[in-house]
Amino acid sequence: MGGYWSGILSILAINVIFAYGIFLPVATGQLNLGGAGFQALGAYVAAYLSYNYDWPVGATLPLAILVAGVVGFLVAFPILRLRGVYLVLGTFAFAEVVAGLILNSETLGGAMGLPVPAFVDYGVPIVLAALVTLFVFFLMSTRFGLVMRAVHDDEVVSDLMGVDIRGVKVAAFAIGAGLCGLAGGLYAHTFTYVEIQAFNALVSINVLLFVLLGGTQTAFGPLFGAAFFTLLPEALRILLPDLQQAVASLFGIKGEVRAPDDSWRFVILGLVTVLMMVFRPEGLVTRPLTEKLRPRRRARLAGGEVAA
Amino acid sequence: MLLLQQLVNSVMLGSVYVTVAVAFTLTIGILNFLNFTIPTLFMLAGMIGWALAERGLPFGLSGPLPWPLALLVAVAVAILASLVVERFTFRYLKARYGDATEHAIPLVSSLGFLLIIENLVRIAYGTDSQRFPGPEANLTVEIGGLFVRLPQIVSLVAVLAIVAALSLLLKRSRIGRGLRAIAENPDAATILGVDVNRIVPVVFVLTGLLCGLAGVLFAINYGEVSPAMGDDVGTKAIAGMVVGGLGSIWGAVAGGLIVGLTETMTINYFGADTVQVAVWGLLLLVLFVRPQGLFGHNAIGKGKL
Numbered sequence: 087m088g089g090y091w092s093g094i095l096s097i098l099a100i101n102v103i104f105a106y107g108i109f110l111p112v113a114t115g116q117l118n119l120g121g122a123g124f125q126a127l128g129a130y131v132a133a134y135l136s137y138n139y140d141w142p143v144g145a146t147l148p149l150a151i152l153v154a155g156v157v158g159f160l161v162a163f164p165i166l167r168l169r170g171v172y173l174v175l176g177t178f179a180f181a182e183v184v185a186g187l188i189l190n191s192e193t194l195g196g197a198m199g200l201p202v203p204a205f206v207d208y209g210v211p212i213v214l215a216a217l218v219t220l221f222v223f224f225l226m227s228t229r230f231g232l233v234m235r236a237v238h239d240d241e242v243v244s245d246l247m248g249v250d251i252r253g254v255k256v257a258a259f260a261i262g263a264g265l266c267g268l269a270g271g272l273y274a275h276t277f278t279y280v281e282i283q284a285f286n287a288l289v290s291i292n293v294l295l296f297v298l299l300g301g302t303q304t305a306f307g308p309l310f311g312a313a314f315f316t317l318l319p320e321a322l323r324i325l326l327p328d329l330q331q332a333v334a335s336l337f338g339i340k341g342e343v344r345a346p347d348d349s350w351r352f353v354i355l356g357l358v359t360v361l362m363m364v365f366r367p368e369g370l371v372t373r374p375l376t377e378k379l380r381p382r383r384r385a386r387l388a389g390g391e392v393a394a
Numbered sequence: 395m396l397l398l399q400q401l402v403n404s405v406m407l408g409s410v411y412v413t414v415a416v417a418f419t420l421t422i423g424i425l426n427f428l429n430f431t432i433p434t435l436f437m438l439a440g441m442i443g444w445a446l447a448e449r450g451l452p453f454g455l456s457g458p459l460p461w462p463l464a465l466l467v468a469v470a471v472a473i474l475a476s477l478v479v480e481r482f483t484f485r486y487l488k489a490r491y492g493d494a495t496e497h498a499i500p501l502v503s504s505l506g507f508l509l510i511i512e513n514l515v516r517i518a519y520g521t522d523s524q525r526f527p528g529p530e531a532n533l534t535v536e537i538g539g540l541f542v543r544l545p546q547i548v549s550l551v552a553v554l555a556i557v558a559a560l561s562l563l564l565k566r567s568r569i570g571r572g573l574r575a576i577a578e579n580p581d582a583a584t585i586l587g588v589d590v591n592r593i594v595p596v597v598f599v600l601t602g603l604l605c606g607l608a609g610v611l612f613a614i615n616y617g618e619v620s621p622a623m624g625d626d627v628g629t630k631a632i633a634g635m636v637v638g639g640l641g642s643i644w645g646a647v648a649g650g651l652i653v654g655l656t657e658t659m660t661i662n663y664f665g666a667d668t669v670q671v672a673v674w675g676l677l678l679l680v681l682f683v684r685p686q687g688l689f690g691h692n693a694i695g696k697g698k699l
Contacts, residue, residue, distance in 0.1 A: 117498055164682045171428045172685055174501070175636055179677045182629065186670035197667075287625070291505050298502050349513035356513070359506030360482055367499045 092208040096276045098316045099211035100269050103218045105296045105308035107265030110222070110258045112294075112302050115238040116166065119174050121293045123181030124263045126285035127154045128270025130188060133200040133280045143204050143275055147214075150271030151264045158263020162256040181290055188282045199281030206275040214272065218265060219309060225261075226305045234258055238302075295355070299362050301369025310371050319351040326350060399540055400658050406546040406615070408654025409553050413608035414631035415638070415646035416557055417601045423641025424577045424597050430504040431479050432605055433628025434511040435472045439609030440619035441515050443468035444526050461527060465613070469606030476602030479507050480595055516621045523620030526613040549611040554647075556607070560600065561643050569596055577641075630657070633677040639687025648688060652676075 104125060111118045128150035135141040135149060165176045188194050225231050236244040237254050245251050274280045292315070300311020362370075414436055421429040446464035450456045459467070483503040534543050564570040572593045575583035584590050612627070613619050634653040638645025653673055660672040680687060 117501075168681060168685060171422060171426065171501075171640065172681065174428060175632065176678065176681045179633075179636075179674045179681065182670060182674040183678060186668070186674060190667050190671060287629070291508075295502065295505060298498075349516045352509045352513040353517070356506040356509030359509070360503050363499050363503040363506065364482060367502075 093276075094316070094320055095208040096211045096272075098313060099208070099215035100272050100276065101293070101296065101312040101316045102215045102309055103211075103265055103272065104269035104293050105300070105312035106218055106222045106305075107262045107267075107269060108293050108297045109302065109305070109308040110225075110234075110262035110265070111255075112297055113226075113238055114234045114255050114258045115241070116255060116259065117174050117294065118177045118259070118262065119290050119294055120177030120179075120181035120184075121266055122285040122287065122289040123177075123184035124154045124158060124266035125270035125273065125289065126181075126184055126188060126282060127157055128267030129274040129280045129285065130194055130200070130270075131267070132271035132274040133202045134194060136202045136204045136275070137200050140203065143206055143210065146204070146275070147268060147271045150267045150274075152267075154267020154270065155260050155264030158266075159256065159260035162259040162263075166252065166255050166259060178287070178290070181285075181287065185282050185285060195281075197282070199279060202274045202278045202280060204275055205278050206272070211272045211276065214268065218268070219305070222308075223305045230254070230257070235303075292355075295359055299359060299369060301371040303368065303373040304371055304376050306371045306376055307369050311369070314370075315355065318355070322351050322354060400662055401655070402540050402542060404655040404658035405651060406543070406550065406654075407658060408634075408651040409546070409550040410608055410612050410615075410627060410650075411631045411634045411653050412557070412647050412650030413553050413604050413611070414627055415634040415650040416560070416643055417604040417608075418631055418635045419638070419641055419643060419646040420560070420604075421597060421601055422635070423643075424573050425484065425500075425594065427484065427500045428504075429479070429483075429601065430501065431476070431483075431507045431511065432601060432631070433624030434508050434515075435476055435602055435605035435624075436609040436612070436627060437619075437621060437624030438475055438511060438515060439465075439468040439472040439606040440526075440613045440623055441519055441524075441621060442471045443610050443613050444524050444619045445519060447527050448524070458527075465610040468610055469603065472606030472609065473599055473602035475511065476598045476605070477595060479504065480598035483507065484594060484598075512621060512624070519621065521621055523618050523623070526617050526619050543615065545611070545614045549615060552607070552611070556604070557643060557647055564643070569593060573597065630654075630673060633673050635687075636677050637680050637687055639689040642687065642689040645687055645689030 104121065107124065108118050108121050131150045131153045132143075132146040135146045136143075141149075161180055165173065165180065168176045189197055194200060226234070233244070233249050233254050236247070236249060237251055241251055270285075273284075293312075296311040296315050297308050298311075299315070300309070301307030414432060417432050417435075418429065421427050421432070443461070443465045445452075446459045446467055447461040448458055450458045483500040534541055536542075562570075564573060572583070572588045573596065575586065575588050576590060576593060580590060608627070609619075609623075612623065630653050631650065634649035634651075635646050636649070637652055638647070638649025653676070656672055656676055657669050660669050664672070
């Protein structure tokens with residue numbers, strides 16, 4: 087497999103893990119626009135340990151999860167007092183503060199960034215992404231997952247039913263932060279270099295869009311969203327020049343056309359976002375859709391009704 | 395004297411943040427909608443102004459326009475773009491899903507518009523920052539030993555006048571009453587005969603106007619525009635809005651000035667790299683300690699906690 091495709095596989099796996107990290111808080115009704123902050127924490131923990139102490143990947147990644155998760159747990163208490171727009175702003179501000187602190191830290195390389203000696207190929211991220219996916223599916227099938235959905239749908243009623251709302255929210259936020267940290271650690275080891283400019287506000291925005299466009303009702307959503315929006319730009323990178331050539335020849339323009347701007351990919355992501363919000367704001371993959379796609383279960387349910 | 399000069403500089407810097415922060419706070423106060431296209435509208439006005447003054451109309455329809463005319467057209471473009479955003483983020487969603495203000499939908503949609511507008515500008519004009527061909531004369535005047543740039547004074551006065559007019563509009567006029575009614579409760583306002591679909595665009599026209607003005611004032615004052623100019627100003631304006639209290643217009647004025655002051659003083663005493671930490675740390679502190687902001691209890695609408 088060429089370096090190009092193995093690179094895309096790695097990015098895909100990292101994005102899936104990252105998307106699940108944002109999915110967990112969003113599934114309890116908290117929009118987290120600070121994903122890049124937690125990812126940066128994980129990436130820098132892994133980079134620092136690998137660069138200074140030559141730790142192996144097997145040791146840096148757990149610590150990346152731990153640090154991001156603990157920080158997530160600690161900021162969850164004050165941040166989750168906020169709701170709606172305030173929560174969005176609070177998480178956004180958190181990411182900016184993390185970026186600012188790293189930028190000013192000499193031990194972390196400041197604006198120069200840190201090299202990461204330990205490299206991992208696409209195998210490790212893929213396996214970990216599969217494990218994370220299974221973990222989130224398991225989590226959503228437990229009582230905790232049910233409670234998360236309940237909190238998302240109606241906080242007041244869940245509270246009346248005796249659900250520890252704050253506990254659920256903090257847990258979802260902290261586990262999510264840990265997953266973002268893992269995505270960051272993998273990022274560091276895949277690209278073997280970290281610089282804080284790579285963890286900007288646009289990264290937080292993009293990953294939140296992956297999750298929301300994929301759908302937040304089921305654990306399929308982030309998987310689908312992350313896969314779609316990671317592969318779409320690559321597909322466009324291949325298809326756009328041909329498309330442009332075709333349009334150009336349609337209008338009778340002869341000869342080689344200048345390659346399209348890279349920015350078109352973001353324009354298309356933006357367009358898809360706006361159109362999705364208009365036509366299907368609940369995301370591509372919804373609970374009714376997944377039910378429809380499982381014929382055996384539906385048959386069993388129907389049979390059960392007949393028997394009853 | 396040095397300190398006084400710093401103070402003057404920070405007020406001048408703050409006036410740009412104030413204008414954008416008022417646009418943010420207006421949309422949040424009345425529609426409970428954090429409009430992420432605001433920084434892009436600001437950038438759009440600056441870049442269009444530059445393009446018209448330097449290159450003239452697209453497709454070679456005219457030579458370079460005189461810069462005041464270019465800036466006027468730029469503000470108009472920002473207002474138009476804002477109305478397009480209104481059509482797709484707010485009105486349509488409201489028609490289909492009832493009270494769209496309760497959902498994150500408009501916010502996510504505005505993130506989509508942020509990507510679209512910013513990248514279209516990059517495609518059209520490139521990613522480099524450009525020198526704005528503003529007034530040639532040296533416009534720095536000295537007042538009692540303090541150096542002040544004339545355009546900056548004009549912009550500060552203009553900003554304060556706009557905010558005062560806005561505040562009067564909200565308090566006294568029929569449209570203002572309608573807007574405040576929508577802020578309290580859109581459904582009740584509709585039942586009581588407020589034509590929401592006619593009045594909500596007013597908010598977006600004002601947003602486009604404020605952002606457009608801020609963008610062209612920025613271009614004149616700093617003589618430089620770039621597709622990324624909205625990012626920094628936008629985030630500082632958000633910080634200013636939160637410090638002042640969401641939904642409070644005069645709070646946004648105070649907050650914008652406080653952020654300008656924080657930035658100037660931080661650069662002065664700790665260096666440029668710490669600005670981000672100082673400004674966002676201030677924002678987090680305000681969110682944790684006093685989420686309603688300094689003037690939050692006066693805020694209009696659902697933006698208040």
